[in-house]
Amino acid sequence: MCFAWPEHVVYLLFLIPLAVLLGYRVTRQRQARELLADADLADRIMPGGDLRILFVRWLLLFLATTLFLFAFCGPQLCRGSRPVERKGVDVLFMLDVSNSMLVADVSPDRLTRAKSGILRISKGLRDGRQALLLFAGSPLVQCPMTTDHAAFEALLGMVSTELVSDQGTAFDSALNLAMRLFERTEPPGDVKEVQGEKVIVLLSDGENHSGNFRAVADALKQSGVSVFTIVLGKPLPAAIPLGQSSGVKKDAAGKIVKTRSSPETMRRLAGDSGGTFFDASEDDAVYDRVAERISTLVSTSRLVMMPVERIPLYPYVLLAGCLLLLLELFLMQGRRR
Template sequence: MKWGSPELLPWLLLLVPAWWLVLKLARRREGLLRQLADSAAWPVLVPDRSVRNIRRRTLAWLVAFSIALAALARPQWGFRWEEVRRRGLDIIVVLDTSRSMLAQDLKPSRLQQAKWGIRDLVNKLRADRIGFVAFAGSSFLQCPLTIDYAAFLMSLDDVHVGTIAKGGTAIEQALRTAIDGFEEKTDADRAIVLITDGEDHEGNPLSLLGELKSKGIRVYALGIGTLEGELLPPANGTAGSFFKDRQGNVVKSTLREDVLQRLAIETDGIYVRSAAGDSGLDRIFAQGIAALRRDERESRMAKKHEDRFPWFLSAALLLLALECALSPRRVPAREEGQ
């Protein structure tokens, strides 16, 4: 036997104190009667009282309560085969892993804030395929499109600043890698979730707008960082110092939104700016990705276990009906002979 709601099974432990309490009250009632009169006098004082029926009523109520409580956990046995259809779309997350993502204008860092947001996004997906491109001065398809969300999250955990050896930020190349990661033939919508601070050191991402539109790929851009910007920590992590360029000047990274906004707007996507404690990916999913068209990915036969809790509830109701039918009073002998 299986349980459809096993998390409710601990509630069955309530049966122990329930039985104890009911039986204790029954014994207390008998004790009070003994204090009023000797048990030998009961047939005279209460001639129609049926001790057997009283005990039967108590037992019926206790068993009914126990069965009803067990029914809450949805007991199951037996099964049937049922066709399950899965519908989904394709999403590729494009994540900036350049040095500027170490900036701490979003705590603990821009990159960590983005990774937390991606995890929240994955938790909302149902049968959607998701892939992952990491980029800095070059890009790499870290995880091809998959419905294995655990494998995707493992790939995400492995990414850090320095995963891409080539420094800088090349958004155009990253988008090209993402476009190439999609399958050509699909009836579902396709989406790129671009997460970056917008600093771009080579190429022109807007040159890909025509191809993105023709292939029906929407760009959902998340600007990560603040407009005020933040000085970058050093590569060696020395406290109290900052990263400097070749001329010895400290480097300050700021959020640049113009290109990201155009990419999103012109592909019918959404641009969102992240904030402290809010990566913005929840808004991107709720306002954009959730409404996209999905196609049927696969159809398979699944084993569906049969719920038997109605049987338990029926048995409990019958016992309660029996408890009501049993009179605590003994039926007079003259009535039994009729």
């Protein structure tokens, strides 16, 4: 078993809240029936058999949704393998989503400017895989390593400071997670990477509240990961907006907390990791230069093992899901009669 779009497996996580919601609905229906003091009245309003049918219907809907999401991953029966030469770079974009990135000292604000910059770099690198890691006080993988550039761009468009509730800026924990992501970037099942370049593009205003990141920067350098740091914002004090809330951040004494970009931090991170520093505060053309620099890293091809034969299974998975929906519809019509 292999997948045409293994990066879509992450969408199966949507089944967790769906299962919780359905379980809650079943529990509420049962509790509502038990609250009726008159057992005969309860049976007339919601017979026990009807409650069981309702549970089966919701279970069928859940299973059908599971099959549709599974089909979205493109399940395939893969046989044999052969070496294939493939060019491209694995690029991990690391984006600071702390509230200080909402400061509008660059137009329209630091975060929006950074997102448009990532999109610009991404469009300049159509070969290879890309991933997106968000960080503030803690890191979050927004998009795993993928060749699906449309999915990457869609997930990039959803980025906001609200996605990471733990505010602050912790470079060390984010870089450690980036290291672990590169350690497991071998595509699952049917593809085995033998050689290829790995790149981190880190976009931030440079504020770091986590202390020393020297150790992880050295580890990145030793592992051969190329690091490009891009600073956004101006080194002048500015109040920190509170995201979707009105007003600005204040300390315990009620004083306005101010922030300023720190190009020195970003320059030091690039130097410690053997990377390159860029300043995007004034010139958007810097993103084109980053894309060009990354393109020069593709001096060799990657050797990957690809299946000799792929038999698509998703039509059968979709058919099974549709049959479950028809069965659910039949149960619903039978209950109405």
